[in-house]
Amino acid sequence: MSHSRRVRLPENGPRAVVLDIEGTTGSLSHVRDVLFPYARERLAPWLTAHRGTAPWQQILDAVTTHTGAAHDEASALALLEQWADADVKAAPLKTLQGLIWAGGYAAGELYGHVYPDVPPALEHWKAQGTSRFIYSSGSIAAQRDWFGHTAHGDLRPLLDGYFDLTTAGPKADADSYRAIAADLGRAPAGLLFVSDVGAELDAAAEAGWRTVAVRRPDDERPAVTGHEAVASLTPLVSRPGPGRSTAPVGTHTQENPSDE
Structure with missing residues (x-):
């Protein structure tokens, strides 16, 4: 079922598009069923294999910073495993997962799932400026590893940059989107955030961003409310590039009540 709705269009297209991964550009089930289990079973072996190295110390220091208490390898591992089991968005866990996944990508054991509509959308936006x-x-x-190892090839040349918890902050916090806008040197009204999570979209909208919710056909979660919704990125590529006039299409930026 489509949740898209017709809205009034902005006069100009977005200067930048910021995309979520899970459920937006890539399959949520791939993350839950493939990547997370892959990293979970390798947390302890990774720490053992890297004991005493700089990356190992980086993880222990990150756990100490995150919790405000000193941790040795055993106590850090116990916390990392608890966070992994509860899917806690803790920066030390995300860093370690990334290190483990990097080994999996390099070994050809992992790939980043990307929906087929994503590469042409990225190419279109790049061509538009x-x-x-x-x-x-x-x-x-x-x-970077995710988009560098996909069934569509290396998509990193189609991307201009990345943000995570350590560089922008929590995704459900409006200040994170203010920080990204400041980093990009763009007015929030010229930025479009695309995600499948309502709390993230709400935070971006609070910070003055344009927002679009993606609800993939295989996503059985409740629909996101308060934001325009699309089933893929394809409807979004009809947005004009920076400074270009718009043409009427069915799905675009979140409706402004003042336009009604």
């Missing part, structure tokens, strides 16, 4: 970024709870390293 619209900047393209990823914002995910996963580490920037993990994001």
Whole structure:
């Protein structure tokens, strides 16, 4: 079922598009059923294999910083496993998952799932002069590996940059989107955030961004309310590039009540 609705269009297209990964550009089930279990079973072996190295110390220091208490390997591992089991968006866990996944990608054991509509959308925005970024709870390293190892090839040349918890902040916090806008040097009204999570879209809208919810056909969760929704990125590529006039299409930016 489509949740798209016709809305009044902005006069100009977005200067930059910021995309979520899970459920938006890639399959949520791939993350839950493939990547998370892969990393979970390798948390302890990774720490053992890297004991005493700089990356190992980085993880222990990150756990200490995150919790405000000193941790040795055993106590850090216990916390990392608890966070993994509860899917806690903790930066130390995301960093370690990224390191483990990097080994899996390099070994050819993992790939990043990307929906087939994503590469042409990225190519279209690039040709239009619209900047393209990823914002995910996963580490920037993990994001790069994801888009660097897909069934569609290496998509990293189609992306201009990445944001994560350590560089922008929590995705359900409006200040994170203010920080991204400041980093990009763009007015929030010229930025479009695309995600499948209502709380993230609400936060972006609070920060003055345009928002679009993606609800993939295989996603059985309740529909996101308060935001325009699409089933893929395809409807969004009809948005004009920066400074170009719009043409009427069926799905575009979140409706402004003042336009009614």
